[in-house]
Amino acid sequence: MKKLSYVVIAVTILSCNQGKEQKMQATNDSLRKELTKTYRPGxxxxxxxxxxxxxxxxxxxxxxxxxxxxxxxxxxxxxxxxxxxxxxxxxxxxxxxxxxxxxxxxxxxxxxxxxxxxxxxxxxxxxxxxxxxxxTEHAFNVVTVPTSLPVTNQEFKPDK
Ligand code: HEC
Incomplete structure (x- = not known):
């Protein structure tokens, strides 16, 4: 009788753990899905x-x-x-x-x-x-030495 109850307890613990693992896997999967949706600059x-x-x-x-x-x-x-x-x-x-x-x-x-x-x-x-x-086949993007200030709201001269 005692042996049987040990077996029952062991089986219960095992099946509980399996449930937890499945839940964790599901959480991981949904987190991974969310991560792919987060914004990254191109x-x-x-x-x-x-x-x-x-x-x-x-x-x-x-x-x-x-x-x-x-x-x-x-x-x-x-x-x-x-x-x-x-x-x-x-x-x-x-x-x-x-x-x-x-x-x-x-x-x-x-x-x-x-x-x-x-x-x-x-x-x-x-x-x-x-x-x-x-x-990289983007030769049409030609960068040059700038000929005018890129912005008008910034001081480029050093602080005296
Ligand atoms: C890996 C090599 C590489 C280097 C080094 C590099 N570029 Fe680029 N650049 C690219 C590629 C590839 C693109 C196209 C990006 C895209 O697909 O949107 C690009 C695009 C650009 C564009 C166009 C962006 C737009 O949307 O109008 C500009 C401007 C530019 N690069 C400036 C620079 C400048 C300035 C430097 C140097 C300081 C530089 N790049 C260095 C590879 C490079």
Whole structure:
């Protein structure tokens, strides 16, 4: 009699656990479904952000506003990292590393507060943006050195 009740208890515990596992699986599945619905910016949206930082970077450098230039180039770097993190489904991101030497060169120019080096590095950066667009069949997105301020509500001259 005692043995039988042990068996009954064991079976009850096992079936309870199985129910819990099924419930947990269902929760996992629905969480996963919700996650796929959460908003993530696409590659094009990251690029729009990079485009603005690229333009601001130019005017910061032109005004020898090195703290602002440093900030803007780091915003570009942050976006590039985010692209690697959030746009893994885009095969084009394999080419993203080609931009590293140009970014290093800009960082170096900013550290040296050297306007000539900055200008050359910025041209290299802009060429590299376009080279990646060519490599990824987006050659029609041609980036240029900006000819007018990207915004009118920001000071690009350094704080005196
Ligand atoms: C991986 C290589 C790669 C690099 C490096 C890269 N881009 Fe792009 N860029 C792309 C791809 C791919 C697209 C198309 C994105 C899409 O499908 O929406 C794009 C699109 C763009 C667009 C068009 C966005 C729009 O919707 O109008 C701009 C502007 C742009 N890039 C600017 C830049 C700038 C500025 C740089 C350099 C600082 C840069 N890109 C570097 C690959 C690259």
């Amino acid at each position: 590659l094009g949206e990251f690029m729009l952000g990079i485009q603005l930082h690229h333009a601001k970077l130019w005017f910061a450098g032109q005004n020898q506003n090195w703290p602002l230039a440093d900030f803007e180039v780091h915003e570009i770097q942050e976006s590039l990292h985010d692209i690697l993190e959030f746009c893994r489904d885009r095969p084009e991101i394999k080419s993203i590393g080609m931009i590293d030497p140009a970014i290093d060169s800009i960082n170096n120019a900013i550290q040296q507060k050297n306007p000539v080096l900055f200008r050359n590095s910025f041209l290299l950066l802009t060429n590299t943006c376009n080279n990646c667009h060519k490599a």
